[in-house]
């Protein structure tokens with residue numbers, strides 16, 4: 001994930017290579033291109049203990065209509081393809097849904113590909129899970145943030161590809177409606193709009 005997930009501008013390849021070299025120098029036997037498909041084989045090979053650390057690479061698609069259209073990309077796949085020098089074809093205007101650290105990586109990567117980037121997040125800045133510094137840097141680089149804005153549908157342009165993202169504004173339910181200390185967003189019809197992407 002470090003090599004093909006975290007963007008190069010945040011974690012240059014030379015640092016990863018140096019770290020791996022340090023680990024190998026400690027005496028670790030690094031076996032590349034060796035997928036483990038059967039744990040029993042490892043015990044047969046003489047290992048007594050197996051620590052499984054296979055990571056969590058799978059992104060998830062939003063459960064909204066249009067989420068599987070062409071032009072809708074999964075965060076980790078998008079970052080991997082860019083890092084491997086095979087960026088997917090993007091339109092000029094890109095919407096990133098969510099405001100966690102990986103969303104910031106996607107937004108800042110798309111900015112580096114020369115796109116206009118809009119981040120839409122259903123809650124507000126204070127609830128955004130991303131590191132505040134990442135959000136600040138993204139803003140400085142030209143990413144536009146749309147808080148309390150929740151994409152509810154990705155609309156095809158008629159050619160099987162996406163053309164627009166239907167958005168629904170959200171605001172906060174009162175504390176009493178939502179329960180103590182747990183305000184939750186609720187849809188506001190009047191703020192519904194579409195963003196061409």
Ligand SMILES: Cc1cc2nc3c(=O)[nH]c(=O)nc-3n(C[C@H](O)[C@H](O)[C@H](O)COP(=O)(O)OP(=O)(O)OC[C@H]3O[C@@H](n4cnc5c(N)ncnc54)[C@H](O)[C@@H]3O)c2cc1C
Nearest residue numbers: 001002005006034035036037053054055056076079102105
């Ligand atoms: C976009 C992005 C940005 C991130 N930024 C940061 C950050 O700034 N700071 C931070 O601390 N963390 C960050 N993280 C999280 C960090 O990358 C992960 O926490 C970390 O990589 C997890 O390490 P891991 O070894 O558990 O899994 P991974 O790094 O995913 O490594 C698992 C390895 O197991 C291999 N593997 C899988 N299946 C098999 C198999 N059957 N046989 C053999 N090998 C197998 C995989 O090929 C992979 O090499 C980021 C993650 C992402 C996606």
